[in-house]
Amino acid sequence: MLSIEQLKILFPDWEQGLYESVLENAELKEANAGAVLLKRGQNIKSAMLVVEGTIKLYQEDEEGGEYFMYHLNPGEACAVTLVCNYHHEQSQVLAKAVTDIKFLAIPITFMEKWLNTYKSWHYFVIKTYRSRYEELLKTIHEVAFKNMDERLEYYIKKQVDQFGVTVKLTHQDIANDLNTSREVISRLLKKMEHNGWIKMNRNAFDWIKK
Amino acid sequence: MLSIEQLKILFPDWEQGLYESVLENAELKEANAGAVLLKRGQNIKSAMLVVEGTIKLYQEDEEGGEYFMYHLNPGEACAVTLVCNYHHEQSQVLAKAVTDIKFLAIPITFMEKWLNTYKSWHYFVIKTYRSRYEELLKTIHEVAFKNMDERLEYYIKKQVDQFGVTVKLTHQDIANDLNTSREVISRLLKKMEHNGWIKMNRNAFDWIKK
DNA sequence: AGGGTGGTGTGATAAATATCACAGTTTAAA
DNA sequence: TTTAAACTGTGATATTTATCACACCACCCT
Structure with a gap:
């Protein structure tokens, strides 16, 4: 597992309790370059926070087509896996490891809990959505006009x-x-x-x- | 201005204090069908919460092209205007009134304050980003594959x-x-x-x- | 060294979309 | 009622992208 110090470097704006809760409840996973981490339609059971390496996020077609949207780097999170409500937890995206990676997998049951407990988690979720939203806007700009x-x-x-x-x-x-x-x-x-x-x-x- | 009761119908999950703060600090504005509410590159000075009517959100090209992304209806908010950090508050989107509309304009100075004060506002912001993020994914799906x-x-x-x-x-x-x-x-x-x-x-x- | 595999170059052609030109038709305004 | 403006239909053509076909070349393998 990671140390608190490593976590603090990756996610500098969190509260102390959040670091501890992450260490306690998250699983540190690894994957090799090229691995598919998330597929369209797949059920989301945990949030993904990148610790090491780079992930590519795609929009995926029913017929196997892919369109690259953005990279995820250490300290960033996959927005789609940050589900706050348990209802429609089907992935809309495809995520692939570009390099060998390490990431924290956090069971979604903690999402709601942490939103209630940690302000810094709240901010983190908003910041994540906001920056990914902007990436998607850029992607639309490209594909719609260029x-x-x-x-x-x-x-x-x-x-x-x-x-x-x-x-x-x-x-x-x-x-x-x-x-x-x-x-x-x-x-x-x-x-x-x-x-x-x-x-x-x-x-x-x-x-x-x- | 609106009554608290009207606000409660539009935004049923808010805290009491948030309703009051909105009534106190937001401005109720109107616009006619066809009005441009927000343009690409325009500075965002207030958040937009739809009260009545429908707004269309577009990605806008430098050369005047437009691509329709989604509708905003009463009770919904324009994600791009929910800026939490004051830095890069340039609009990436074009917003047009489809019908005559009423909306609440909330100066962005309150965004940070409310995030610190009202949990329900926090949830509202996340819910807004999440649902708009999903709309954008669908848009990309269309324009990239179809x-x-x-x-x-x-x-x-x-x-x-x-x-x-x-x-x-x-x-x-x-x-x-x-x-x-x-x-x-x-x-x-x-x-x-x-x-x-x-x-x-x-x-x-x-x-x-x- | 020979042969296979994957990567690249390029012509020919098809399909999708953009652009131009113009005619016909409905509606609104004078 | 006449006229102008906005909306629609459609051919012709250009551009962009997709698809097919095949040749060539570099590298790895044994």
């Missing part, structure tokens, strides 16, 4: 923000995340290379622009 | 849920809300009519399917 070339650029920038200028993804990976086909991505990347925005390698490329 | 014909059907169903089977919108209205062109909507509606899903009139049509 063509694939601009969406690809936006996607790469998010990737670069997370992992640096060397993007270690195949064209197929990117195509899956943007719900399009590899050929489209290949051609657009080629165009970016011609424009001097990227330098391509096998299985990866470097973002140069700006 | 073709225009399915998106149009989904759009009409939302309209029908709000205002009944007679849809009083021009093709241009719908095209604006779905960020496409009137011709596309006209042709798709024609197809729906052939399929017996709708019965078309001028400036309106009836939803028949199912």
